[in-house]
Amino acid sequence: MLPQWSVSRTWIVFSSLFAICNAFSDMESGPGSAATQTNGDGFKIEGRAVVPGVKAQDWISTARVLVEGEEYVGFFRTDGSFAVNDVPSGGSYVVEIVSPVYRFEPVRVDISSKGKMRARLVNYIKTSEVVRQPYPLQMRSNGPHSYFMKRETWGWTDFLMNPMVMMMVLPLLIIVLLPKVVNTNDPEMRREMEQSMNMLNPNHELPDVSEFMTKLFSSKSSGKSGGGGKGGKSGALKRR
């Protein structure tokens, strides 16, 4: 148990060291400039693409592998594997699988000037960040593209679950149904209800907030309302 553990740990250390080295060499080398393209000794980017549950021959005829836009183009073999030939060394390339039906995540492949290859996740914002991916590339589709919007369909459930409708319907139900369910004429029931009200409002000494507010406002506007009352009275008088 113990030796195995240590072995795996050293492996991790090594691989991370390797990644760091590559990242440094990577910073020096730019994309495929004109000078590197002409010398002709190109490298091959290889890999395989899988669409879960779909046979390769059903989707490869509409799919292509694009490296840096349409800079280099690769096609699929009948088993779903691909190879893009004549890619110059000393560069970093975004490899994309384009298919009108299935979606694939792009991968960045770095080729050092000595021809060492490595694949990592594409990150346009932190361009030097390295999250290793397997090489030769293993591309797995994460489902079909979603091109279309769902139409908003009208259904009873949508209508009823609308908060506005709920706000209207629920009080209505309470107003209509509650008096019928609870027999208010029954004295026992009435007593019970009063008790429960008392439970909710335990100390009678404290004035109710709402009561307090109504008192406050009614005292303020008493003058006005009095005036209104007068007007009403005079109108009533006239009518008589």
Next chain:
Amino acid sequence: MANFSAWVTLFFHLFYFSSAVFEDQVGKFDWRQQYVGEVRFAYFDAPSQASKKLLLATEKNIIASLNSRTGDLFWRQVDKAGPEGHIDILLVHGQDAVMVVGNGRLLRSWETNIGGLNWEVVLDTGSFQSAGLVGMQDSVKYVSVLKKSAISLHYLSNGHQKWVENLPDSDTVQYQAVYSGGSGEVYVLGVVPHSHLAIVAYNIEDGEIMKQTSVEAPWLSSLSSCVVVGTGVLMCVDSVSLYTLPLQSEEPAEMNQILLQSLGLEVAAGFQPVLVSTQPHPARSPLSEFFLRLGPDHHILLQLKDGIISPLRNFQPAILVSFATTGEKTVAAVMSPVNDTACSITLFSADSGRRLLDTSVIFHLDPNGGKPLRLHVHAFLKKDDSVGYRVLVQSEDHALTFLQQPGRVLWTREEALAEVVTMEMVDLPLTGTQAELEGEFGKKADGLLPMVLKRLSSQLILLQAWIAHLWKLFYDARKPRSQVKNEVTIETLARDEFNLQKMMVMVTASGKLFGIDSKSGTVLWKHYLQNVQPNAAFKLMVQRTTAHFPHPPQCTLLIKDKETGLGSLHVFNPIFGKKSHITPPVLPRPVLQSLLLPLMDQDYAKVLLLIDDQYKVTAFPSTKHVLQLLQEVASSIFFYLVDSSQGRLSGFRLRKDLSTELIWEVVIPTEVQRIVAVKGKRANEHVHSQGRVMGDRSVLYKYLNPNLLAVVTESTDLHQERSFVGIFLVDGVTGRIIHEAVQRKARGPVRCVHSENWVVYEYWNTKSRRNEFSVLELFEGTELYNSTVFSSLDRPHLPQVLQQSYIFPSPISTMEATLTEKGITSRHLLVGLPSGAILSLPKMFLDPRRPEILSEQSREENLIPYAPELPIRTEWFVNYNQTVSRVRGIYTAPSGLESTCLVVAYGLDIYQTRVYPSKQFDVLKDDYDYVLISSVLIGLFFATMISKRLAQVKLLNRAWR
């Protein structure tokens, strides 16, 4: 932070709905046509009548499999454009199609049923010469590839190299052909021009040189005049004689010369005779019968038997010949002209020259098309053992026509449309009745009563047309749906009520013009311009629209030869495609610039000015009225010229005598940077709002200079640390540089859109290795200098320029902005991606006022907080899975509806659709729920009726109480 992210998600949801396609809209108003380009190689799958597959390889580096019954694509594989993807040769054996790509760079084998690769191998360097299938004992196992200095043999099953051998004396001998006739040898034929012929025979098994001979041939310059006939006899031809040489003979032989005169043959004057032979199976020797072409319309079928050449049949006139094999029979198809508009194709037995009965097919020549160029014959044995055939005729104008016996055209493909260069959309004309109504206003008034009568009569005609329309609707409704055909013909073309249907006038690189109905994609007219150079540049202008009824609409195409710069004009009617009777001016000098003025002559045709290399101006039309008009306004007509080789931009003004004077000049030194693009604004663009209302209720006015030019430059130094992209905003009238921006560590190709008060451009960031978008927006400030009219000569203040840049997570192919009738609808950028998708990116994402920190004011302005990366959502792809391969241009046109913009994307394919950048705000949506709204209304109506009745009853009851 939570608040921020909530806002972001809210915005995303807003846009989520802004420009997406619903699934039920598929194919409702959009269509796509897929093309493959000019055909180089065509093979039919199997010599049986039921076979449907046709394999094509084209000049556009495409291999495709077509359904030969319908002309539709089974599959298509698009390689890289340019010489690196060029298909050198296509060889078909069974289900495998082997091709050599990129001047001998790659050898590929395709599985023709699936459309996938069997294998692909990289070949050694060296320029490609020839390739052939190699067979032994009736089975084909290898493919041989001949390069300039080496020959290699590969297994057909996996592409592995069996052997490769250097060719002897390859520095003096030009090896051009490879031949194998089923024996165990591969012959490589080379020539030293005007000296001798070299023949090298290799053993198939190990690549050992079996024999090497050299034959004197001082008259021979190239092996293109030679073929192999019969059991390995090389046959060559020059203008006076035929030469034969048996390849397999042991002793060093000499070429046997046979004078054409001795056969009673004569070559047409100035014609280089051509030999055509056929090798039905690569593992067997070619047939001993062959064609000799003696003149443009003279062919002769000859036979080589025991070293003696004898004529079998003379074909005159015959413009095209082709061999085809089915089973053991080989036939020759001969196309001969019948009259000016038709040709007949007839089959002849190859071994006897006898004419086969009932095999004539009439091929009608399109008077607006090109001449037939090649025949591809699919011969098969019928049930009664006679030979039947179908034939693919390839024309000069890249059209493919597939004919079946007896003379029925199964399909035609206009492959010229694979390379659309430029296009315009023209409004359709009004219908006859609408025109009648319109015409009433144009005429001179002649009294009250006749006017009333005329009005009544035209109303009557309208009523009649309406009743006829109703009757047609009723009549069609009774028929089953499948029988009702909505065929579009030129006669039935009429503008619809929202002007959504237009005529697309497309100009292709081959010089063929097309008129396509934008609603259905039907080609309504085509016109082939015969004498257009292959590298010509085109500019299409609409001189008169359909709005001026009695005058026909008029388009003018300026065709300019790129090398000499000499131009010519083709004037035509865009609705019918007919050449106009107006004679355009002859242009004796190279044309530098053309400009279409908003001025019109008395026939409502806009005036076109053409400036030649001596800065003299030619006007078209050039009537007296136009010249007078030009004299009046000459002082306010300015134009600019760009000389990118010298980095010079210069502005000119027109003088009264149609000469010009130089006003300004801007020189951008070519040692440092070169001009790659100059973009003005579109002439038919409208801007609705003069400014933007800010969060604090003040207005930021846009700088709307119609004369503004965006000049894009790229550095000549391509080193990634020092390369840059520059953009200059120059006033086209005064030459004043309004703004200048430099993007360091960037390189092209730069795509640029210039519209309203903004410029959006895209470039490659060499440091971070990603594509970036940058947007420049120009504002006058919170006050307008002169709000009524814009003059370039009177603008003392420079505009405020705002700029922001974003990361775009994909390379792009092309870019265009949407355009609507009045400019009220918000703008979107249509971005063509290499994957073939067309992304509709809201301009709101490219707004330099996007704040980094969201404030109350920016929230009120609906500004999206800045994010470095622009999103690409597949819901924004306006063409969903209908990808447009190699999209080269996007054309946008306004429709009669403000919300709707018509979009045509062209490249290898053509895709037409409509986009609604701000949703359909001016018409009811097509998913509008008529049932729900009417049921609610009816329900409410009945509810009121019932409750009224109930209330009445209640009142009555109360009154009784």
